[in-house]
Amino acid sequence: MHPWIADRTTTFDASGIRKVFDLAAKLKDPINLSIGQPDFDVPESIQDAAIDAIRSGKNAYSPTQGIAPLRESLMQSINARYPSQDRDVFISSGTSGGLMLAMMSMVNPGDEVIYLDPYFVMYPALLKMSGGVAVPVDSYPDFELDPDKIAAAVTPRTKMILLNSPANPTGVTASREQLEAVAQLAASKNIALVSDEIYSRFYYDKSFVSPAEFNPDTIVIDGFSKSHAMTGWRVGYVHGPPEIIATMLKIQQYSFVCAPQPFQWGAVQAMQVDLQDQIEAYRRKRDLICDGLADRFEFTRPGGAFYLFPKAPGDAGGEAFVRTAIDRGLLIIPGNIFSDRDTHFRISFAASDETIRKGVALLNELAG
Template sequence: MLELLADRTKLMDASGIRKVFALAADLKDPVNLSIGQPDFDVPQQVKQAAVTAIESGCNSYSQTPGLQELKDAVIAKETSRLHWDNPEVFISSGVSGALFLTFLALINPGDEVVIPDPYFVIYKQVINMLGGKCVFVDTYPDFRMTPEKVEAVVTDKTKLIIINTPANPTGVVSTEDELKGIADIAAGRGILVMSDEIYEDFCYDGPSPSIAKFYDKTILMKGFSKNCAMTGWRLGYVVVSQELKPLMNELAKLQQYTYVCAPTPLQKAAITALTVDVSEHVADYARRRDMLVEGLSDKFEFVRPGGAFYMFIKAPGNLSGTDFVTRAIENNLLIIPGGVFSERDTHFRLSYANSPDKLKKGIEILNSIA
């Protein structure tokens, strides 16, 4: 069977996370700080909106780009934030689906895509699968994607610059000055920018700015998986200015032949999700962030995260990230080696989307094995 597989499958590697869970298969009630999803439930009013939609017969295909009612609600929300006139909206099967379709629409073999290192895992894998070239911006040790670092790697083959703020896996939030500088570089060369802002609501030291506010050739991606805990609902959206409207036509074409449409009753419920106040959860996660920062600062080296719900921590001593994660798993703690998210294997990622009791246990285990 291996001989029959397409060559592109060899360009994708999921082995890092798989190895972690293979090592952890025999653990009983592990302290699991590996999962990147909220530990609270979907808000009740959103669940009820989905039930109502299903029971009222809203169960057919929607238009491929999404329900107009949901698109209008997204436009109302994002227009006030970005000050774009008449933006275009596309409803996707999660932000991951939006990323995949956008890469399909844009990347030709040989095209260069500038991405920060560390990075969200999908970026590298799909770009490689399509024959594109990942050009990594080395953001170590502070994990800041600065204009100077971007300028140093941009070439005539650069098709796209990817911004992820707040960032997975580092939790770093880009500043307005950084984004304005990157926008100036992109504008000077006519380069597209993709801004993945799925964690926008989870900011603890002030709001997260968007490069879309400064650059009209930005492909803005957001969704409902993190702020409303709707990870299994697979709903995201793309917003662009009128200048990039042709891209939206291509996304609709590609979705027609892949996902068809996002789940219709859940799109209906997402209209309610756009109105949900998540500030209580954000405050709770800020306290968890502070708990980890205080509990680990004596023995570990890390950048204090400003958003999302991850910490990207340097493995102690001369250990690689993989070696330290193996040691952690032997002590009933699940974390992810940094090499899954980076060209380096020097760090590990933990998620604080877990209960304070579990986080306390995780802190005790980490300090005991450092």
């Protein structure tokens, strides 16, 4: 290793998802069910708002906390949802930026952070950067949030519980009762509760529930990337107790500085866009892929997001099955990127119906 490289960088690898993306760039016309981003473009009214901002000279730094119209619009929505809570909000450089700021603001070296396995790939890496200790709680085979398992993982060193519902990579949504139990556990133990809600608008069978409804100290991280197809625009937001938000802002000031200003103006318009047609389309895509694979694959039917996390057929494991699929031109993600186990693989159904049908046909062929 080069002598200039910091030791902390050796504690985690580059994202395995990026390696699959690199493969995708080399394959000619692959069946791509790997990418975790919407397959529709940014709605035109949002594009127009960002272009207008650029052309009217709104290209400088914004305030670190974000432009006032976006924060005011968000606060109006937050206060309507949590009317009796004292919450503040700021605009982060994507939800990934919000997650990093949360870790840097609250996790000391040696502090333990609980989250479910399977997990979003960034969680363990961000924890290692901040010196925290990951405590993954096994949620196989159904990927449900089990409050008893969370409670059993709590120790005197537990600093944070990190929730993600709907979840990446499983698409599983926690129930109201499960979220309330974990929220009350965190409150009773004085443990920070962080809720990653980037897929909050992708709910297919029930209404979205946040643990912040049951614990007013919950730190909520959300954004526009997935819901409005703005993944490259890097506009997220975080709301929670004012003292925590102020600390996160202090770190943002010396790191990300601010989210891109023109795209914040786009996000102001995004607050007015009706996404019902897109959500209905994803519900139909969810049904298309689940119905197509139900006879040959084991999986928990996702209630949200746009992912399916099936068990790989046979005994070779998830990574070996994914290699075989990629050799046949089908791009999917091995489950061991998101988990301590190598038994499953992730499909993104944020794709055209034609691509989904082709993928289903090839997966069923590979399953024998």
